[in-house]
Amino acid sequence: MRVGLFIPCYVNAVFPEVGVATYKLLNYLGADTDYPLDQTCCGQPMGNAGFENEAAGLAGHFDALFESYDYVVSPSVGCTSFVKENYPRIREGNGHICRTSGKIYEVCEFLHDILKVERLPGNFPHKVSIHNSCHGVRKLHLSSASELNIPPYSKIKDLLSLIGGIECVEPEKADECCGFGGLFSIEEPAVSVCMGQDKLYSHIATGAAYITGADASCFMHMQGIAKREKRAIRFIHVVQILASGL
Amino acid sequence: MSTQHAQEAARFIANKKQEQWHNETLWQVRRKRDRLAMDIPEWEVLREWASGIKMHTLSHLDRYLERFAANAEANGVKVHWAKDGEEHNEIVYGILKERGVKKLVKSKSMLTEECHLNPFLIRKGIDVVESDLGERILQFMDEPPSHIVMPAIHLKREEIGELFEEKLHTEKGNSDPAYLTHAARQHLRNEFLTADAAMTGANFGVADTGDIVVCTNEGNADMGTSFAPLHIVSMGMEKLVPDYQALGVFTRLLARSATGQPVTAYTSHYRKPRKGCEMHLVIVDNGRSRAMEMGDHIRTLKCIRCGACMNTCPVYRRSGGYAYTYFIPGPIGINLGMLRSAETYAGNLSACSLCCSCNNVCPVKIDLADRIYAWRQSLDPIGKADKIKKGISKGMKYLFSHPSLYRTSLKLAPLLRYMPRFLLYNNLNSWGKGRELPVFAKESFTSMWKKGKVNTHKSKRS
Amino acid sequence: MEKREGQHTQIKTVMSSKDEILTRIRQTVRTRYDMPEIKPDFMAYGDKTARFIEVSESVGGRVVIAGKGEDINDIIRSLYPAAKTIASNIPEITAATFNPDETETPYALDGTDLAVVRGETGVAENGAVWIAQNVKEKALYFIAEYLVILLDAEKIVHNMHEAYRQIQLNDYGFGLFISGPSKTADIEQALVTGAHGAKGVTVILTSTV
Numbered sequence: 001m002r003v004g005l006f007i008p009c010y011v012n013a014v015f016p017e018v019g020v021a022t023y024k025l026l027n028y029l030g031a032d033t034d035y036p037l038d039q040t041c042c043g044q045p046m047g048n049a050g051f052e053n054e055a056a057g058l059a060g061h062f063d064a065l066f067e068s069y070d071y072v073v074s075p076s077v078g079c080t081s082f083v084k085e086n087y088p089r090i091r092e093g094n095g096h097i098c099r100t101s102g103k104i105y106e107v108c109e110f111l112h113d114i115l116k117v118e119r120l121p122g123n124f125p126h127k128v129s130i131h132n133s134c135h136g137v138r139k140l141h142l143s144s145a146s147e148l149n150i151p152p153y154s155k156i157k158d159l160l161s162l163i164g165g166i167e168c169v170e171p172e173k174a175d176e177c178c179g180f181g182g183l184f185s186i187e188e189p190a191v192s193v194c195m196g197q198d199k200l201y202s203h204i205a206t207g208a209a210y211i212t213g214a215d216a217s218c219f220m221h222m223q224g225i226a227k228r229e230k231r232a233i234r235f236i237h238v239v240q241i242l243a244s245g246l
Numbered sequence: 247m248s249t250q251h252a253q254e255a256a257r258f259i260a261n262k263k264q265e266q267w268h269n270e271t272l273w274q275v276r277r278k279r280d281r282l283a284m285d286i287p288e289w290e291v292l293r294e295w296a297s298g299i300k301m302h303t304l305s306h307l308d309r310y311l312e313r314f315a316a317n318a319e320a321n322g323v324k325v326h327w328a329k330d331g332e333e334h335n336e337i338v339y340g341i342l343k344e345r346g347v348k349k350l351v352k353s354k355s356m357l358t359e360e361c362h363l364n365p366f367l368i369r370k371g372i373d374v375v376e377s378d379l380g381e382r383i384l385q386f387m388d389e390p391p392s393h394i395v396m397p398a399i400h401l402k403r404e405e406i407g408e409l410f411e412e413k414l415h416t417e418k419g420n421s422d423p424a425y426l427t428h429a430a431r432q433h434l435r436n437e438f439l440t441a442d443a444a445m446t447g448a449n450f451g452v453a454d455t456g457d458i459v460v461c462t463n464e465g466n467a468d469m470g471t472s473f474a475p476l477h478i479v480s481m482g483m484e485k486l487v488p489d490y491q492a493l494g495v496f497t498r499l500l501a502r503s504a505t506g507q508p509v510t511a512y513t514s515h516y517r518k519p520r521k522g523c524e525m526h527l528v529i530v531d532n533g534r535s536r537a538m539e540m541g542d543h544i545r546t547l548k549c550i551r552c553g554a555c556m557n558t559c560p561v562y563r564r565s566g567g568y569a570y571t572y573f574i575p576g577p578i579g580i581n582l583g584m585l586r587s588a589e590t591y592a593g594n595l596s597a598c599s600l601c602c603s604c605n606n607v608c609p610v611k612i613d614l615a616d617r618i619y620a621w622r623q624s625l626d627p628i629g630k631a632d633k634i635k636k637g638i639s640k641g642m643k644y645l646f647s648h649p650s651l652y653r654t655s656l657k658l659a660p661l662l663r664y665m666p667r668f669l670l671y672n673n674l675n676s677w678g679k680g681r682e683l684p685v686f687a688k689e690s691f692t693s694m695w696k697k698g699k700v701n702t703h704k705s706k707r708s
Numbered sequence: 709m710e711k712r713e714g715q716h717t718q719i720k721t722v723m724s725s726k727d728e729i730l731t732r733i734r735q736t737v738r739t740r741y742d743m744p745e746i747k748p749d750f751m752a753y754g755d756k757t758a759r760f761i762e763v764s765e766s767v768g769g770r771v772v773i774a775g776k777g778e779d780i781n782d783i784i785r786s787l788y789p790a791a792k793t794i795a796s797n798i799p800e801i802t803a804a805t806f807n808p809d810e811t812e813t814p815y816a817l818d819g820t821d822l823a824v825v826r827g828e829t830g831v832a833e834n835g836a837v838w839i840a841q842n843v844k845e846k847a848l849y850f851i852a853e854y855l856v857i858l859l860d861a862e863k864i865v866h867n868m869h870e871a872y873r874q875i876q877l878n879d880y881g882f883g884l885f886i887s888g889p890s891k892t893a894d895i896e897q898a899l900v901t902g903a904h905g906a907k908g909v910t911v912i913l914t915s916t917v
Contacts (some may be wrong), residue, residue: 009646012691013659014684019691022702034696037653040646048600050622050631051639059649134601146280147558147606149289171272177560181599182633186676187249188596190256193680194265194564195599224681271897286833287762288750298744305740307734315726321881327726379903380894396894403896423898431904438904439815457877465850465890465905470846473814491746497885498833498868508763508834509868509887518881520846531725535732667911669730 003031004069006062006104008079009041015216019241022107023077028246029115033073036065043090044082049183052090058166059083059090063099071114072104075216077136078182080106085139106140107239108214112155117162122245123167128236129203130156131213131222132175135155142214146175156190156214156238163241171202180221196225203233248676249340249593255456255565268400269563275396278506279607286498296499297611299492300548303453304538308446310453310486312527313474317456318527321518326528331361338363338445338478339370340687341526347372347442347477353460353467354378355481356394356448356551357530359573375437377466381431386413392567394574395504395553400566434466444470446516448481449550450496454489457517458527461500461510468514475523483529485530496550499609504552546581546617548610553578555604555614561597570594577604577614585620592630595622656690665689751867754830757913760864764835767888768901770910773861780912784856787910788822795852796824797843814847823852827886827911830864831871836887836913838871841880849886855906857886861913 003026007019021046026033041054042062062083066072074080083104091098111117132154136142143154160168179185179195186192200222201213211233219235226233259265283289303310315325328334334357342350358364364374364385376385380397384390386409391397398406407421418427446467450459458479460467471477487493501507519525538544556562567575572583572591580598583591595618604614625631645652652680661693663686671678694700723731753759761771774780774797781803784794795817796804801824808817825848827837837857839849849855865871877883890905901907 007691008650009656011684013656016687016689016691016694020694020700035700037692037696038649040649041642043643043646044506046639046642048622049635049639050595050620050625051636051643052623053626054639054643057643058445061647085312088453121481121538123678133394134599134603138602138606144670145603145606147283147603149286175603177599177601177603179560179599183638184596184599187632187635188252188255188599189676189679191250191564191597192599194259195560198269198682220684223679224677227682228680275897286751295744298741299746301741302743305737305803307737308730311730317884328727329725329728333725339771340717377904379892383894396897398894399897401895403898406895420803423895424900426895427900427903428890432859432900435818439818455877463890463904466891466903468846468850468884470902472845472850487744490875491869494867494869494872495746505893507767509831509836509885511767511887512837513885513887515877515883516881517877517883520882521880530727531732535729535736538733539736562912 001031001071002069003033004066004072005033005035005038006066006072006074006079007035008074008076010217010220011075014220015237018075018237018239019209021237021239024072024241024243024246025107025111026073026218028189029111029117033080034069037191039065039147041078042082044079045182047086048181052086056090056094057127058088059098060094060096063091063096063236067099071101071110072100073107073110074238075107076105076217077106077133077140077142078217080104081135081139106136106142106214108155109140111242112159117159120162120242120245122242123164124241124244126210127167127169127206127208128160128210128212128241129157129206129208130154130168131178131203131211131218132170132215133215133218134175134177136214137175143175159238159242163244166241169206171199171206173202178218179220185221192221193225196221200231204231208233210234212236212238213243214238248597250508250571251565251569251594251597254569258566258569259564265564270565272399272557275506276554276607277559279503279554280445282502282506282508285474292495292499293609293611295495296609298547299495300610301489303486303488303545305482307483307486310488311483314393314451314453314456314486315529317454322525323456323519324526325523326526327437328528328530328532330532334361334480334532335363335366337528338480339367341476341478342367342372342443345443347476349373349375349437349441349459350438350443350445351375351377351441351470351474352445353447353462353470353482354381355445356574357447357482358445359391361530361532373442376576377434377437377470378464379427382430382434390564390573392575393553393556394551400568438473438550441470441474443476443478444474445469445480446477448479448485449500450493451481452489452493453486455517459493459516460514460516461512463511465512468512471516477516477519477523477525479525479527481527481529481532484534500550500552503554503607503609539586542620543585543617546585547580547613548612549578549582550610552609554607554609558603560601561599561602563596570597576673577618578612581614581617581621588621588628588652589623589630592625595625608629653692656692659686659690660688662686720869746869751833753776753832753866755868756864757861759832760830762872762913763833764888767835768891769835769888770908771913772910773913774915776915780858780914784824787856788854789916791821793820794822794824795820795848798824798826798858808848809844811845814845817845817851820848820852820855822854823848824856824858825849827857827859828863829871829874830859830911831868831885832864833867834887835915836885838875838883838885840876840878840883846882849884850905854908857909857911859911859913861915
């Protein structure tokens with residue numbers, strides 16, 4: 001199984017340890033994982049801002065770079081869902097058929113649904129509050145959305161339960177948006193910060209030592225608020241916990 | 247790159263107490279909706295049906311409108327057709343004038359808001375009385391609704407108490423909601439009994455029977471139409487459903503989604519005029535047929551005006567209805583505003599973090615957030631794109647289209663760690679207003695990979 | 709098709725708004741969607757009556773089961789001892805002080821303390837009762853301070869799908885579902901009953917068996 005690792009720009013520059021943990025896990029679980037060096041950005045920030053056309057070239061580049069792999073795996077729900085949902089339309093607009101949207105997976109989804117990991121070494125004796133990122137819940141279906149009348153589930157909880165000593169909790173309004181939303185965060189700073197504060201405080205109210213989740217872009221935003229307000233809670237990506245024993 | 251919504255929202259949030267109350271109160275409505283929805287095992291099937299019925303009806307609207315109008319006429323209802331708001335208002339005024347109507351009592355109708363009927367009729371000398379409690383409060387204050395189901399949700403009881411002291415001579419300092427509601431009951435009862443005509447909106451029109459279905463909790467539509475000898479219904483043409491079986495689906499969804507009630511207190515079917523009275527129906531287009539030409543945006547016309555998308559929207563709850571420039575706020579309002587005039591209402595598109603919660607609560611499954619995403623793509627061609635956002639996007643495109651340049655910038659990024667604080671946190675940086683900037687790692691993932699620091703674990707492969 | 713287009717140009721100048729709207733729709737609709745098949749075979753409650761009572765009470769209504777041989781008039785009097793003007797056109801309701809059908813206008817109904825009417829179908833899922841207009845002036849359902857609806861306990865259905873398969877309008881051309889009293893939460897979301905219509909609604913379940 002050949003896996004192409006896609007490390008989004010913000011993970012690359014701000015959270016490289018999330019990329020390292022992703023690689024470690026895939027490698028440990030037997031996936032032949034490669035990191036094509038010429039990768040850049042999927043184009044989501046432009047798309048969400050209303051300039052999807054600026055992402056057309058990037059989509060073509062992405063397709064060319066990753067089409068030879070069996071799977072593309074990324075530690076980002078936002079980027080994964082962007083490729084999955086919008087690339088087919090963007091590529092079609094340029095007269096191409098998208099060759100990667102059908103095989104890209106967010107890393108938790110990949111571990112849970114494709115590799116079907118059943119055990120992992122590691123112990124993480126802490127209380128963690130799970131941050132259910134919007135696109136993780138409502139686009140990639142990593143957990144059941146609170147709005148829907150469907151049986152509750154959480155792939156993130158399933159995975160974390162493989163680790164010893166961990167206690168998982170969820171904040172009130174368990175899947176309400178933290179207010180990051182890419183350029184939304186700077187176009188609507190007042191609402192964005194207000195949403196971020198509310199989310200941060202509800203995570204803190206659980207008494208957890210860590211906030212964990214599958215999307216570090218939400219962390220950038222909440223961490224920015226936590227730092228400004230000198231709040232002690234720490235942030236850790238799910239894969240960092242899962243790879244803690246490797 | 248600050249839209250009007252962003253500025254108004256900042257003002258709303260500055261009153262933290264009010265913002266928190268608004269946010270939490272509407273969240274409780276969302277919670278009530280959840281409890282009711284979870285109580286129906288087939289809830290998701292109902293939503294699917296409702297969406298399917300609406301798409302079917304909209305895509306056969308010509309046939310259903312003809313059938314509906316023919317049935318209504320056979321029932322003795324006079325049917326009028328209005329291409330736009332102006333024609334709608336003229337028709338209504340024409341009917342009122344011909345019968346010498348002085349006082350018109352109205353129940354809540356978003357369509358008449360859309361057509362600006364009230365100011366038009368008032369200018370013509372008609373005494374227009376809104377009878378929904380929330381609408382009456384706002385009419386006294388000369389303000390528009392800030393929510394389509396809970397129009398006065400932005401007001402506090404004390405403000406309403408003071409207003410009623412002045413308008414209805416209630417006790418000084420008494421702002422008990424029950425007391426104020428009953429004072430309004432007395433006041434409006436007199437209006438119902440002295441009105442010359444009653445006007446209602448329509449929640450549904452049933453093509454098979456010609457029924458107009460109106461759902462209220464207060465009973466105000468019913469009070470109005472039970473006394474005055476003239477009943478005028480104003481109905482957007484997208485309100486049709488084919489038959490009673492379809493109606494069964496919608497009456498199960500509407501109140502549960504809107505207010506978390508199993509059904510509204512009154513679900514009234516108006517088929518014929520009262521004995522010796524007249525009933526008129528105005529079917530309104532006002533841009534709806536144009537919206538049908540706009541590709542996937544036709545889905546927005548499925549809306550049954552329940553307001554659930556507002557109650558769940560984290561942005562609406564924290565910015566209030568008046569932050570939006572279109573008279574309907576929230577996710578559905580952003581979309582309806584764009585259908586009305588993309589040039590005029592493009593600013594509202596900023597009021598969305600694309601969290602997609604609205605998509606999931608919508609009882610007719612409008613993909614509201616995806617529609618907003620699609621509308622954003624249409625701004626640049628009409629010259630309405632934000633220049634800074636466009637600049638950022640173009641810059642990103644340039645950077646990301648050149649992998650080696652991108653890698654260089656990754657290498658340089660950690661240097662930002664040593665930038666003086668005043669360069670990072672200034673008025674140009676709206677990120678820095680409530681947040682610290684992310685700190686770049688000492689070494690990027692790419693750089694670590696190239697140096698062989700990542701793939702050192704090959705030996706551990708199982 | 710050609711013929712229609714020819715007609716279209718011919719009448720264009722005098723086209724009514726109706727024709728203009730319908731023509732526009734015909735021109736714009738590209739994809740026509742099928743009607744989904746609605747198979748309402750679910751949402752059945754083990755005990756429909758129990759559910760009807762539970763939901764009615766949750767929406768602020770009241771349900772009373774008339775015992776075998778019990779006089780409904782006694783129930784009404786005991787429920788509303790203060791009611792002075794009681795309207796009903798049902799012959800068995802001797803507790804009524806007047807027959808609303810004998811009034812000239814709906815305005816004469818103002819001041820009615822209690823109205824007693826018959827309902828046709830009860831709905832377990834939402835506590836609603838269907839009434840096809842059965843009094844001369846529908847105003848009675850709304851203007852009376854309190855409302856009593858007599859409902860045959862056998863006429864309770866599970867859900868709205870079932871209800872809509874049964875209900876019919878008569879020559880009055882008006883009918884409605886009533887679920888609990890009139891209410892509003894327009895002031896700070898505080899629930900208040902008795903907005904414009906009845907301040908209280910009691911459904912008396914009778915048994916024909």
